[in-house]
Amino acid sequence: MNFAQLGLQEQGVILLAALILLxxxxxxxxxxxxxxxxxxxxxxxxxxxxxxxIALVANQPHLYLSAILTFSLKALLIPWVLHRIVIKLEIxxxxxxxxxxxxxxxxxxxxxAFSYYIAMPVEKLSTLATRNTIAIxxxxxxxGMLIMVTRRQxxxxxxxxxxxxxxxxxxAVVATHGMPMVVELGVAFDLLVATVIFGVFFFQxxxxxxxxxxxxxxxxxxxxxxxxxxxxEE
Amino acid sequence: MADLLNLQGWLLVLxxxxxxxxxxPLLTGWLRLLKAWLQNRSAPSLSQPYxxxxxxxxKEVLVAQTTTPLFxxxxxxxxxxxxxxxxxxxxxxxxxxxxxxxxxxxxVGFLALGRFFLALASMDAGTAFGGMGSSRxxxxxxxxxxxxxxxxxxxxxxxxxxxxxQAIDFLLGQGLVxxxxxxxxxxxxxxxxxxETGRVxxxxxxxxxxxxxxxxxxxxxxxxxxxxxxxxAAQLKLMVYGVLISNIFFPWGLALDNxxxxxxxxxxxxxxxxxxxxxxxxxxxxxxxxxxxxxxxNYLNLAFLFALLGMLxxxxxxxxx
Numbered sequence: 001m002n003f004a005q006l007g008l009q010e011q012g013v014i015l016l017a018a019l020i021l022l023x024x025x026x027x028x029x030x031x032x033x034x035x036x037x038x039x040x041x042x043x044x045x046x047x048x049x050x051x052x053x054i055a056l057v058a059n060q061p062h063l064y065l066s067a068i069l070t071f072s073l074k075a076l077l078i079p080w081v082l083h084r085i086v087i088k089l090e091i092x093x094x095x096x097x098x099x100x101x102x103x104x105x106x107x108x109x110x111x112x113a114f115s116y117y118i119a120m121p122v123e124k125l126s127t128l129a130t131r132n133t134i135a136i137x138x139x140x141x142x143x144g145m146l147i148m149v150t151r152r153q154x155x156x157x158x159x160x161x162x163x164x165x166x167x168x169x170x171x172a173v174v175a176t177h178g179m180p181m182v183v184e185l186g187v188a189f190d191l192l193v194a195t196v197i198f199g200v201f202f203f204q205x206x207x208x209x210x211x212x213x214x215x216x217x218x219x220x221x222x223x224x225x226x227x228x229x230x231x232x233e234e
Numbered sequence: 235m236a237d238l239l240n241l242q243g244w245l246l247v248l249x250x251x252x253x254x255x256x257x258x259p260l261l262t263g264w265l266r267l268l269k270a271w272l273q274n275r276s277a278p279s280l281s282q283p284y285x286x287x288x289x290x291x292x293k294e295v296l297v298a299q300t301t302t303p304l305f306x307x308x309x310x311x312x313x314x315x316x317x318x319x320x321x322x323x324x325x326x327x328x329x330x331x332x333x334x335x336x337x338x339x340x341x342v343g344f345l346a347l348g349r350f351f352l353a354l355a356s357m358d359a360g361t362a363f364g365g366m367g368s369s370r371x372x373x374x375x376x377x378x379x380x381x382x383x384x385x386x387x388x389x390x391x392x393x394x395x396x397x398x399x400q401a402i403d404f405l406l407g408q409g410l411v412x413x414x415x416x417x418x419x420x421x422x423x424x425x426x427x428x429x430e431t432g433r434v435x436x437x438x439x440x441x442x443x444x445x446x447x448x449x450x451x452x453x454x455x456x457x458x459x460x461x462x463x464x465x466x467a468a469q470l471k472l473m474v475y476g477v478l479i480s481n482i483f484f485p486w487g488l489a490l491d492n493x494x495x496x497x498x499x500x501x502x503x504x505x506x507x508x509x510x511x512x513x514x515x516x517x518x519x520x521x522x523x524x525x526x527x528x529x530x531x532n533y534l535n536l537a538f539l540f541a542l543l544g545m546l547x548x549x550x551x552x553x554x555x
Contacts, residue, residue, distance in 0.1 A: 003552040004408045011412040018414030018547045025539065102535050109542050116550045132551045 009057050010129050016050040017133035020170065021112070024143040027163060028108055031095050033155055037082050040159045044074030047166050051173050054130060060177050066184055070169065073188055078162060078195050085199050086155060089206060096153050104150050108143050115139040122175070130174040137174055140167030154205055154212045158198050165191060243331045246492060247321060250330070254320040258466065258473040259283035261508060265472075268516035283469065287462045295458035298359045308355030309456065309463040315348035316467040319474050324399050324481055326500040327489040328406070333399035338386050341398070342379065345430070345474075348467065349375055356452035367451025370527065374436065374448065377534035378429045384541035385422040388415050388548055389482060402485045414551055418544030420483050425537035427475035429530070432468070434519040436530055439468075446527065473508075480507035 003011070023043040030036040048071035055063035086092050098104055115138035123131045144167055147160030165187070172179045179187075202212060209216050263280040270277035297305060322336045322344075353368035386396075392415065393401035429436045432449040441447045453464045481488060487503025489496035525533060 003413065004411045008410075008412065014551045015412045015414050015417070018417065018543070018551060021547070022418075022543065025543070029536075101532070105535065105539055109539070109546065112543075112546050112550075116546070135550045136547075 006129070007057075009053065013050060013053045013057055013130055014133060016046055016053060017130075017136045017174075020046045020050060020166075021136050021139060024140050024163060024167075025105065025108060027159065028143060028147055028150075029101065029105060031098060031101075033086055033094060033096065033153060034083070034092050036156050036159050037079050037086065040082075040162060041075050041079035043163060043166055044070060044076075044079065047170050048075055050170065051178075054173055054177070057129065058177055062181060063173065063178050065181070066169075066173070066178055069184065069188055073192065074162070074166060078191070081195050081199060082155065082159070085202055089155075089202065089212070091153075091155070091212065094153075096151065096156060098150055104146070108146055111142040111146065112136075112139040115142055126175065128174070128177070133174045134171065137167055137171035140164075140170060143167075152213045152215050154198075154202060154214050157214065158195075162191070162195075240331060242492070243329070246327065247330050247332050250325045250327070251317060251321045254323075254325050254473065254477075255317060255466075255470060258469040259287060261473050261476060261512065262469045264509065265512045265516055268512060269519060272516055272520040287466055290457075290462035290465070291459050293458040295460055298455060300360050301358050301455075304351075305355050305358045305455075306460070308351045308358075309460040309467075311351045312348045312355075313463040313467045313470075315344045315351075316470045316474065319344040319348075320470060322398065323474060323477055324402055324488060325477055326497050326504065327492055328399045328402050329490070329492070330399060333397060337396040338390065338398050338401075339383075339396055341478075342383060342386070345471070346375070346379065348471075352452055352464075356455070359455040361455060363451045363454050367448055367454070370448045371452060374429055374530060374534070377531055378426045378537065381422055381534060381537040381541045382426045382430075384538065384545060385419040385426070388419045388541065388544040391545070391548055392416070392552070398482070402481060402488060403490070405482070406485050406488065406490065413548075415544040415548035416483060418540045418547060420479070422537045422540035422544060423475075423479055425533065425540065427479060428515070428518070429534060429537070431472045431475055433472075433515065435522045435525050435533065438524050446524065476508050476511055477504070480504070480511055 003014075006014075020043060023039055023046055026039040027036055027043065030039055048067045051063050051067035051070060055061065055067060112135075116135040119135035119138055122134055126134070141164050144160050144162075144164035147163060148157045151157050151160065169184075169187070178184065205212060205214075205217070260280065260283070263278070263283045266282070267277045267280060319341055321332050322330075322341050324330060324333060349371065353371055356364040356368040356371075358364075389401060390396045392413065393404040395401050395404070428434075432439055437448040437450075438444070438446070439449070441450055444450075449468065453461060456464055481504075484507055487500055487507075489500040
């Protein structure tokens, strides 16, 4: 297949795939919580745009509905809820320290290469115009996991989790032109409920350990001992 | 090989290189004009860089007693390598005899050679500022060069040639194609260009006697015509990056044959492209503040990441199954 021979719309689909990958990297590299949430919102916009574009190219009208659902949920509603939680918890200006940012970025690049290797046999079986972007969608899933692994704040881990869901949805769209509508609606509803439950959890974690740093959960002991420990640390 | 023996071709190269060298101060003047407008200052005239160069040419050359002959040779080497770089790049027309001899890796090599002599000369006088400047310059260059080469390799993989004129020929032939790899390579090259030419987020070109300066610290000991050559070379380098970016990523308008009509058209489109590109640069310089030196590696890592993503998206998305 020669790239230059594709139509402009198909080139647009592939360009959007590259931009989605870029937004994953942006999320990974952001050390500010609000900027990370904004990057997630942009990824939602891009996934919705890519879905609409694929609907146009492949002539699959039901994907327009998925695109609208994705846009309203992942680009508007969930980022808005997360944004509100961050403001309410007063952690908007907190900077999160990622241990070795350059190494994490290189690991993410290696994950992209790995998912290319994994997706190669799948691509050979597919005849869709979007088959080359399967590797990208897998990479988005893996980078979402990497975000969850490298972050300490509960809220950025949730952003990583949502990004995995973005990647899975995008995989479904590019590999098989989307899941059945019932499944899609179910997943969307699950995600919404998950956001609400996460929100409640944030407040609970915050109330019990006075921080959203989940590393501190691992040394959770009885209250009196915690006080001693913090005294020792200081 | 027919290009090599063509007298008209060589004359055209000469003409184009002279035009390149003469236009470089104009680009700097235009950039200063734009920045002054954006920052609500009254702007210097467009010919001010020429007048500065002329003034410096007339002035006496003062050389510190501690220096070796290298100090006197360096400005000529730096200027000559930059002019040779300019001679390789297709400015108005694609088919040049020089482009047939030297490819894009030679271009990076010429720039590195110039930088090497600049760094040596700045250490030669033995002042603290000179050593500091050259160490900073080499730090930045060692990070910027891999990013630049990676971005260039992305382009050459698409065009299947490291020769700039063949690559541009190929890109002109296929018309408008939205390549994600080119988008990333463009971003990477723009970031590298800002770092390499010492523009605002990395270095401040208008600074004098400031602890954070890089390029100015290196040419602090120079005076008279030596300083003029160094400054001219810096302006030329800015133009080299500007023309490289605009003619590789937006090659439309470039003349494929050497008829006067096409050359004129190519000249007009070049002026337009450079004017737009310098608006982008002036805006960035006005909006952004200079970074701390220790954040420059992060900035160049970003450039490298863009270049790497460009290469990955070329392999994954464009090469096909």
